[in-house]
Each structure stands twice: as structure tokens, then as C-alpha cells.
Amino acid sequence: MGLKENIKQLAKEYANDYVAVRRYLHSRPELSFKEYKTGAFVKTQLLAIGIDAIETVAGTGLLASIEGKKNGKTILLRADMDALPIHEKNKVSYASQNEGVMHACGHDVHMTSLLLTARILFELRTEFSGTIKLLFQPGEELMPGGATLVMKEPAYKALGEVAHVGQHVMPSLPVGTVGFRGGQFMASMDEIYLTVKGKGGHAAVPEECIDPILIASHIIVAAQQLVSRMASPKTASVLSFGKIIGDGANNVIPDEVTIEGTFRTFDENWRTEAIEKLTKLVTAIADGMGGECIVAIPKGYPHLRNDMALTETMKNSAKGYLGASQVVDLAPWMAAEDFAFYTQKSQGCFYLLGVGNENKGITSGLHTPTFDIDEAALEIGGGLMAWLAVEALL
Known part of the structure; x- marks a missing residue:
């Protein structure tokens, strides 16, 4: 069995475990730069996987490492952690328990997907070379942006020029699909x-x-x-x-x-x-x-610019993992993301993960009190990012 098939098998095998992880995180959201319990939970999850090379960054964030079988390239995978000051209206068992705070932008999904990615990659670490950095970043939703604080940390600076990869949920894309755009993708703010x-x-x-x-x-x-x-x-x-x-x-x-x-x-x-x-x-x-x-007018986030070559490579890798029909080209998006700070300094690829499902009534937009996802996206999000990472290390 090849590496891609191993990744798919593990993503499928562990997916249900991470539905529970996502629901736990969704029910306990914390605002920007206050992700203390969130960070502690994520660290516990990483340690349970077997990952103990973990450093604290930007107060509540974490930077962890997975080493392959021998030295090689390094790639950084990023998930944001913070929630929004929104009162959740979903009538689900995992609705927010913190009044007036909600994971309405899918950061619970981003963390969960990266934890699943981490579990897959750690289990398969003898099958690839190089280093994979896992960044759980605080404060994406609030200026100056957690990315700016992470970039000042010695542990981050020590990485030098490495490719950065991130994904963001998108309810307007059906579950099972992902979207890419090279060059200018998201706006300054x-x-x-x-x-x-x-x-x-x-x-x-x-x-x-x-x-x-x-x-x-x-x-x-x-x-x-x-x-x-x-x-x-x-x-x-x-x-x-x-x-x-x-x-x-x-x-x-x-x-x-x-x-x-x-x-x-x-x-x-x-x-x-x-x-x-x-x-x-x-x-x-x-x-x-x-x-x-x-x-x-305090200076906010720059525009997000995906590296053309890296994004094209990752788009092709996604086609190989999901099938060409499941990978779409995206138009420019006027939303803003502090991942943009990384793309101003290093190669970056920020792509969208489909989480919508009209048949299930999962259509609410980001930053709304009824936002939710089709949790089948977790298996795709975790597995695909693992495959993109190992492909990029070749």
C-alpha cells in the first residue's frame, strides 16, 4: 500500500474520534488571545498522539514538531484557535457553553483537522523525510493578529524561510470539495x-x-x-x-x-x-x-498572496488525493486573514475546505449564529493536509 493510501485509510479510521474532538472544541470556545483552555486541550491531544516537541508561542499558541525518518525540508501547517463574540443559535448537543462566544468561523474545525493530520503524520513518520511544524495560532480574529506575535517568537524565527500551509472552512463549497487560488487571494483589512x-x-x-x-x-x-x-x-x-x-x-x-x-x-x-x-x-x-x-485607522492585515508555484503543486496534489472533479478554482475573496502576514514573508498556500451540505440544511455563512459544518469534512481536511505536507517535502 502506498503512502497516499495509508493516509486515506488512517483518516477514515480516526475520523470518528475527531468528530468528538471538534464537538468538544466547538462547545468551549474562547475569544482571541484568551484561548487558555483551548491551548491546554490541544497540547493534551498532541501528547496523547506521542508528540512532545511542543513550544508555547504568542501566549496561548503552540508550535509542535514531527520529525521524519531523516533530515530534509521543513513545512509549517497552521490552524487558528480563537472564536467570535457571537451568541450561538444552533440547537445541537455541542452548542457553545460560553454565553456570547461561538466558533462561527470554523476555527474549531481547523484545529481538529490539524490534530487529525498530526496523528496521521506521526504514525507514518518513518515513511517520509523532513520536518513538519504544527502551528496552533491564537488571535486570528483580532488585531494586530496572532500571526504578528508568532512571527516575533524565537522558535518561529529559527525556522527561516519555510513554506506555510493553511486551510479555511467554506460553507458555500459542498463537503468533499476544496478550492485553490494562486496569487492574490484575500484582501487587506x-x-x-x-x-x-x-x-x-x-x-x-x-x-x-x-x-x-x-x-x-x-x-x-x-x-x-x-x-x-x-x-x-x-x-x-x-x-x-x-x-x-x-x-x-x-x-x-x-x-x-x-x-x-x-x-x-x-x-x-x-x-x-x-x-x-x-x-x-x-x-x-x-x-x-x-x-x-x-x-x-490602525494598520491591519495585508492582502493574502498565495505563492503561484506552491499553490499549483498543492492543487495538483489535491486532485491526486480527492479526484480532479473535487478541486475547484477560486475567485478573489474580499475577506481578510492574518495568515497573510506569513505570505508576505514566505511561500504560502491558503486554501478552502468545503463544509456545506444543502441536503442537510448546512448552508449558513461564516460569522453567523447558525454556522455549522458537515462533519464528513473532518476526514477530508485532516487527510488532505497530511498528503499535501508529505508531497511538499519530496
Whole structure:
């Protein structure tokens, strides 16, 4: 029996064990940089497999190693660990036990798949050469991103230039399929915080006030020029505002309004230019209307750029493992991922794992309170990543 067949057999044999692991993790989610119990559980799982070369990174993260039969290349496999501040609405036995916290982005699946991958690879370690690093990374969902902290760790720096591989669940892809895209894949992400200051008062005497709600309205509408008139039509950009707070009343004009949003693109030069233009635009509008706009745009995640050669190799490896019909080409995705930091420095391949199943009603999107997966994806996710890793070490 060949190595690929061994991997498939072990993935199938151990899959049910990891359904239980996934459900345990799903029911006990922890927020970004607070993954203390999650990290402890993952470490226990690694030790039970027989993997004891484990280092703590970025506070709650883990970096473990599997050594092959002899020296060779090194590859890093990454899973994120944190959950989101979302109240779960799924009526399942493994629903979140932590009020207001939920694995709504599939990080429980990512950890579980990597643990299954680890078990397979450790059992087959005499059948390949090289080193496989297993990174369980905290804080993907919260700036500055756990990746930035991991990259400062001595244990990570000691790796040098190694290929990085990660997968992300995707409910719009049916279970059994995976998707790849070389080059620019996911967008940069910068968070926008605007505070519009005016002069509050009674709504019946607007001439005595400087209305920050009106100013904020003009700012939101005018800011869309950033994409519609200032960006090249060839450059993908998204500017969205998702939160506005003006704490007045039906007859009270407030003193200030806060606005929160996000800006995303694939062009790092345009990213810098756009933020400068936005800052000038919103401050000028507020000033022209007698108010003030305080702008805070902390630098977020860069765009995620998959290495073309590595991604093509892994796509072909996936076809060999799953069948060509189960591997799809992906369009650019305007979501953001802190895995992007790794791809700015090293070869990277970040791909999507199908977890949806319309027949079972598993269709809810990421970051929703009813997100769930077809757990048949765990066998595929764990086995495929093991195969991609050993193929890359050849």
C-alpha cells in the first residue's frame, strides 16, 4: 500500500474520534488571545498522539514538531484557535457553553483537522523525510493578529524561510470539495474609527447646534467616492461602514457621533493612498460643516498572496488525493486573514475546505449564529493536509 493510501485509510479510521474532538472544541470556545483552555486541550491531544516537541508561542499558541525518518525540508501547517463574540443559535448537543462566544468561523474545525493530520503524520513518520511544524495560532480574529506575535517568537524565527500551509472552512463549497487560488487571494483589512464632534442641543433649535448626525451622514455618503471615483476600476476595493452611534433622542441632537467601518483591497500602494485620501476627505467635510472629525485607522492585515508555484503543486496534489472533479478554482475573496502576514514573508498556500451540505440544511455563512459544518469534512481536511505536507517535502 502506498503512502497516499495509508493516509486515506488512517483518516477514515480516526475520523470518528475527531468528530468528538471538534464537538468538544466547538462547545468551549474562547475569544482571541484568551484561548487558555483551548491551548491546554490541544497540547493534551498532541501528547496523547506521542508528540512532545511542543513550544508555547504568542501566549496561548503552540508550535509542535514531527520529525521524519531523516533530515530534509521543513513545512509549517497552521490552524487558528480563537472564536467570535457571537451568541450561538444552533440547537445541537455541542452548542457553545460560553454565553456570547461561538466558533462561527470554523476555527474549531481547523484545529481538529490539524490534530487529525498530526496523528496521521506521526504514525507514518518513518515513511517520509523532513520536518513538519504544527502551528496552533491564537488571535486570528483580532488585531494586530496572532500571526504578528508568532512571527516575533524565537522558535518561529529559527525556522527561516519555510513554506506555510493553511486551510479555511467554506460553507458555500459542498463537503468533499476544496478550492485553490494562486496569487492574490484575500484582501487587506484596515479598521476605520471616526468620531464626529459637533454641538448638541434641542432638536427644535438646530440653528443653535452643530449637528454631528448630519455631518456623519455626509461623510458616509461622500466616502463612497473613495471606491467609485478615486480607485481604478481595475483595482478591487471595498469600503463599508457597519456601526454608527449617535446617542441622542428624537428631540435631542447629540454632541458627537461615532462611525466604524472597514477598508479592503488587494493593492498595497492603493491601500496606503486610499487611507490618506479618506482621512483628508472626512476631516474636510466635518470642518466645512463647522464640526470636527477625529480619524483613527490602525494598520491591519495585508492582502493574502498565495505563492503561484506552491499553490499549483498543492492543487495538483489535491486532485491526486480527492479526484480532479473535487478541486475547484477560486475567485478573489474580499475577506481578510492574518495568515497573510506569513505570505508576505514566505511561500504560502491558503486554501478552502468545503463544509456545506444543502441536503442537510448546512448552508449558513461564516460569522453567523447558525454556522455549522458537515462533519464528513473532518476526514477530508485532516487527510488532505497530511498528503499535501508529505508531497511538499519530496
